[in-house]
Amino acid sequence: MSDYRKPIMKKLSVLLFLLAALPALALDGTDILKKVDRNLEPEAYEMLRKLINVEPDGKRKEFVLYSVKKGRDKVVALFLAPQSDKGRATLRLGDNMWLHIPEVGKPMRITSLQSVTGGVFNNADILRIDYAAEYDVEGTEDDKDQYLLKLKAKTAEVAYDRLKMWVDRKALLPVTIECYAASGMLIKTLRFKDTKDFGGGIRRPATLETDSPLYKDYKSVMLYAQIKKREFPDEVFSLNYLPRVEDLRK
Amino acid sequence: MNRRALALLACLLGAGARAEEFTFDSAEFAKKPFEFGGYFELKAERAWLNRDGAFYQLNFFDQKQRDTLDRKTGTLKLDGKLTQGIASLKLRANAEVRSDDLATEHSYRFDEAYLSLKPNPGITLDAGKVALNWGKGYAWNPVGFVQRAKDPNDVELAREGYTMATADFIRNFEGDLKTIAFTPVVLPVRSQTNQDFGTPDHLNVAAKLYLLYRDTDIDFTWLGNGSRTPRFGIDFSRNLSSALEVHGEWARIWDYEQRSVGPTGAITTSQRDATSYLLGLRYLTERDTTWIAEYYRNGTGYTESQSQDFYRLAGNGYSRYRATGNGALLNMARQASQSYARPYAGERYAYLRASQKEPFDIVYFTPSLTLIANLADHSWTLTPELLYTGVTNLDLRLRAAWLKGGAGTEFDEKQNARRLELMARFYF
Numbered sequence: 210m211s212d213y214r215k216p217i218m219k220k221l222s223v224l225l226f227l228l229a230a231l232p233a234l235a236l237d238g239t240d241i242l243k244k245v246d247r248n249l250e251p252e253a254y255e256m257l258r259k260l261i262n263v264e265p266d267g268k269r270k271e272f273v274l275y276s277v278k279k280g281r282d283k284v285v286a287l288f289l290a291p292q293s294d295k296g297r298a299t300l301r302l303g304d305n306m307w308l309h310i311p312e313v314g315k316p317m318r319i320t321s322l323q324s325v326t327g328g329v330f331n332n333a334d335i336l337r338i339d340y341a342a343e344y345d346v347e348g349t350e351d352d353k354d355q356y357l358l359k360l361k362a363k364t365a366e367v368a369y370d371r372l373k374m375w376v377d378r379k380a381l382l383p384v385t386i387e388c389y390a391a392s393g394m395l396i397k398t399l400r401f402k403d404t405k406d407f408g409g410g411i412r413r414p415a416t417l418e419t420d421s422p423l424y425k426d427y428k429s430v431m432l433y434a435q436i437k438k439r440e441f442p443d444e445v446f447s448l449n450y451l452p453r454v455e456d457l458r459k
Numbered sequence: 460m461n462r463r464a465l466a467l468l469a470c471l472l473g474a475g476a477r478a479e480e481f482t483f484d485s486a487e488f489a490k491k492p493f494e495f496g497g498y499f500e501l502k503a504e505r506a507w508l509n510r511d512g513a514f515y516q517l518n519f520f521d522q523k524q525r526d527t528l529d530r531k532t533g534t535l536k537l538d539g540k541l542t543q544g545i546a547s548l549k550l551r552a553n554a555e556v557r558s559d560d561l562a563t564e565h566s567y568r569f570d571e572a573y574l575s576l577k578p579n580p581g582i583t584l585d586a587g588k589v590a591l592n593w594g595k596g597y598a599w600n601p602v603g604f605v606q607r608a609k610d611p612n613d614v615e616l617a618r619e620g621y622t623m624a625t626a627d628f629i630r631n632f633e634g635d636l637k638t639i640a641f642t643p644v645v646l647p648v649r650s651q652t653n654q655d656f657g658t659p660d661h662l663n664v665a666a667k668l669y670l671l672y673r674d675t676d677i678d679f680t681w682l683g684n685g686s687r688t689p690r691f692g693i694d695f696s697r698n699l700s701s702a703l704e705v706h707g708e709w710a711r712i713w714d715y716e717q718r719s720v721g722p723t724g725a726i727t728t729s730q731r732d733a734t735s736y737l738l739g740l741r742y743l744t745e746r747d748t749t750w751i752a753e754y755y756r757n758g759t760g761y762t763e764s765q766s767q768d769f770y771r772l773a774g775n776g777y778s779r780y781r782a783t784g785n786g787a788l789l790n791m792a793r794q795a796s797q798s799y800a801r802p803y804a805g806e807r808y809a810y811l812r813a814s815q816k817e818p819f820d821i822v823y824f825t826p827s828l829t830l831i832a833n834l835a836d837h838s839w840t841l842t843p844e845l846l847y848t849g850v851t852n853l854d855l856r857l858r859a860a861w862l863k864g865g866a867g868t869e870f871d872e873k874q875n876a877r878r879l880e881l882m883a884r885f886y887f
Contacts, residue, residue, distance in 0.1 A: 257483075257485045257488060259481075259483040259485075261481060262822065264822055268849070270822075270823065270849065270851060271851070273488055275488075289488050290488070291851045291852050291886070292496050292498075292852050292886040292887060293498070293848070293851070293852050293853075293854065293884075293886040295496055295886075296538075302637065302671070303674070304674065304698065304701075305671075305674055305698060306698075310615060311538075311617075312615055312616065312617035313592065313614065313615050313617075317597075318595075318676070318696050318697075318698055318704045318706070318741070319704075320698060320700075320701050320702050320703070320704060320741075320743055321701045322701050322702055322743055323743055323749070324816075327816070327817065327822055327823050327848075328822065333701075365700055365701070366698065366700060366701050367701065368701055416481065424820075425820070427822065430481050432481055432482075432483040434483050434485035435485050441580070442579070442580045442581065442631075443631030443632075444579075444580045444581040444629040444630065444631050445580050446631065447629050447631060447638045447640060447671070448638070448640070448669065448671070448676065449583075449627050449629050449638075449640040449642070449669060450580060450629060453577065453580075453583065455490075455494075455540075456542070456547070456577055457580075458490040459490065
């Protein structure tokens with residue numbers, strides 16, 4: 210090879226290397242987070258969940274919820290079981306949350322840190338909206354076959370000030386999320402398990418387990434079923450519609 | 460090879476155990492055209508009677524004098540819903556048997572029974588007996604013009620509705636104004652229909668306009684002139700942070716008629732405009748204590764001196780009856796007591812409730828303490844409560860109440876001085 214070609218080849222090699230690395234570079238933390246959101250659930254869907262609270266002695270309490278979501282931040286969940294909670298419905302619009310108790314009739318505002326079910330899951334976990342709607346990506350690290358996303362809440366209304374989210378590099382699904390208060394205290398750890406094909410192109414973990422240093426030896430589990438894409442009119446996500454959410458079920 | 464087989468067996472057993480550990484058969488929860496449920500409740504109460512109280516004297520003047528009253532109550536609530544296309548029939552029935560040292564009473568009624576049509580999620584039409592719940596207050600709702608008053612000591616207790624035709628029109632938008640909902644109501648009052656709402660032979664018209672504007676719930680409520688005098692109200696509710704909610708209500712009532720006892724004991728009726736309002740907050744601490752605080756100004760309430768005039772009339776009537784057997788004055792007080800006996804008939808109240816979620820690591824256990832104070836006469840009632848919901852479909856509640864105040868004050872003139880109550884509710 211003649212000498213004058215050597216620098217050109219060198220530049221070409223660097224260019225090719227950069228081009229090859231481009232997809233990885235292009236997938237920045239925010240893109241990963243948005244993909245995680247869409248891989249977990251379609252933007253508009255309905256689904257069933259069983260929520261199990263497990264006490265240290267193994268005693269359990271179970272709840273079954275029918276949930277619908279639209280857009281990045283509109284969620285409704287209706288209790289189907291147990292009978293004592295049947296008909297209760299919760300609505301979330303961004304940072305706003307309400308609980309409708311049939312006997313009371315009137316929706317009450319609730320806050321993200323409270324829990325309508327007791328146990329380790331709070332309302333923000335039960336009425337979860339897109340992570341990208343609530344958090345900004347502060348940093349991204351490579352951690353073997355996972356990405357580690359460091360997330361910071363966009364506003365003070367968000368339940369957890371910071372999240373550490375480990376994401377499966379291949380599936381772009383969360384594996385573990387640690388939730389921290391503004392003081393830096395670890396509030397809880399969420400573990401996603403049992404990835405399953407729900408049909409309609411939805412493949413995601415079917416089990417979410419959580420424990421918390423604040424609830425020693427307690428555990429809460431969410432099991433997912435019948436996740437289906439479905440569009441709903443905006444009016445479904447309003448206070449006046451809360452008592453009628455049951456009518457959405459087919 | 461053997462080790463591999465053992466490892467495989469262990470994995471299979473492990474997977475099987477885990478699958479067995481948490482299972483979810485979602486087919487069990489398929490929607491049915493007819494849904495049915497409800498609860499059965501047993502309640503045992505002991506009341507320590509306040510023999511010096513005006514209301515004890517009015518209720519027990521001709522009976523054997525007693526220090527305590529024991530009562531047992533059995534309540535059956537049935538809830539059913541039949542759905543067919545866009546139509547549904549909703550029924551909520553209440554049957555109650557009460558037995559105490561004085562009598563055994565039964566009551567049966569429908570709290571709700573209405574037909575509902577939902578041509579689309581933005582429109583709902585209801586006709587029948589419907590329980591509406593307007594207002595954002597936790598203990599009181601001055602803007603709740605077409606509903607029965609709630610019991611601040613048991614705010615989650617289901618209430619009986621009124622027979623009406625109502626509709627709901629909802630529209631959602633993008634931007635600062637996210638939702639508008641309009642709820643018109645037509646409520647007839649006849650001798651056999653809604654007779655406790657107000658003056659009969661009126662077709663009452665009411666409406667509520669709801670806005671979700673900049674993350675704040677805002678309602679405008681209105682009731683036209685009819686069985687009750689006209690009134691208008693505004694309420695709001697907003698989350699200021701993930702742990703703090705604030706709310707308020709304001710209501711203006713025109714030509715409100717008030718029956719009151721004068722200083723001489725004469726009963727008069729006056730007419731005036733009245734303004735009621737309420738300000739409140741709900742705060743969740745890092746230790747999972749929920750605080751609810753409300754200040755309530757009841758524009759239709761009695762002043763401290765008006766209340767004292769009534770208590771004096773009742774006391775004088777009782778003394779005269781005991782001394783001479785003449786019940787004329789006592790009967791006057793009994794007639795006036797219909798107005799004065801309504802709960803929270805004074806002008807200014809404070810409500811404070813603290814409830815602690817799952818203390819001492821006992822899950823589903825919620826102790827709470829509620830204080831309701833009459834700020835005008837400084838009397839108060841304190842209600843400690845223990846609630847346990849750890850057994851599926853069973854609620855257990857132990858509750859006590861102390862009523863305290865100086866002579867001639869609201870909570871010192873009540874029938875009870877203390878109360879203890881044990882309740883078990885089974886859901887099915």
